[in-house]
Amino acid sequence: MSFELPKLNYAFDALEPNIDARTMEIHHGKHHAGYTSKLNAAIEGTDLEGKTIENILINLDLSNKAVRNNGGGFYNHRLFWEVMSPNGGGKPSGELAEAIDATFDSFEAFKDAFSNAAATQFGSGWAWLCVHKGGKLEVCATPNQDNPLMPEVGCGGTPILGIDVWEHAYYLNYQNRRPDYVNAFFNVINWEEVAKRYAENK
Numbered sequence: 001m002s003f004e005l006p007k008l009n010y011a012f013d014a015l016e017p018n019i020d021a022r023t024m025e026i027h028h029g030k031h032h033a034g035y036t037s038k039l040n041a042a043i044e045g046t047d048l049e050g051k052t053i054e055n056i057l058i059n060l061d062l063s064n065k066a067v068r069n070n071g072g073g074f075y076n077h078r079l080f081w082e083v084m085s086p087n088g089g090g091k092p093s094g095e096l097a098e099a100i101d102a103t104f105d106s107f108e109a110f111k112d113a114f115s116n117a118a119a120t121q122f123g124s125g126w127a128w129l130c131v132h133k134g135g136k137l138e139v140c141a142t143p144n145q146d147n148p149l150m151p152e153v154g155c156g157g158t159p160i161l162g163i164d165v166w167e168h169a170y171y172l173n174y175q176n177r178r179p180d181y182v183n184a185f186f187n188v189i190n191w192e193e194v195a196k197r198y199a200e201n202k
Contacts, residue, residue: 020172
């Protein structure tokens with residue numbers, strides 16, 4: 001069974017003014033669609049066909065660049081869309097809030113760590129909030145379309161929040177002002193979805 005481009009749960013313009021409609025349209029309809037079709041081409045006729053994307057990435061041979069780049073791109077963007085919402089923003093509550101306080105001392109300290117990881121990732125890549133078994137959290141960043149599920153990328157655990165810092169994610173609206181884009185991202189984070197992912201993977 002081949003992978004399909006996930007539908008968005010909101011309109012292209014729903015995240016404005018934080019993320020503009022044109023960027024969303026190109027990002028989802030061109031970039032994510034491209035990763036999806038190229039992933040399908042890369043696994044067709046191999047033993048990876050029919051496996052979940054999580055299984056593919058956890059057991060990935062990093063030298064398989066086509067699956068590494070396009071499988072990562074497929075998974076990363078799917079998570080990215082799902083952890084954003086037009087009704088997002090604010091702060092987490094419950095278990096996730098407690099875990100953030102336990103790991104980072106405060107939400108503001110977490111926000112600083114996450115924002116710094118995103119803003120200082122050289123070139124293209126992603127910043128992540130990951131959960132390890134036992135509930136401990138970690139902020140880290142990966143280059144290109146790598147993600148924490150992959151072996152030996154210097155960033156572990158299960159990602160529960162991620163931000164795309166490739167220029168295609170923000171350049172139309174923010175040009176070279178990546179920190180402004182990262183700050184705006186906090187206005188659309190769907191903390192209910194992030195908390196659900198935390199509970200499922202801790």
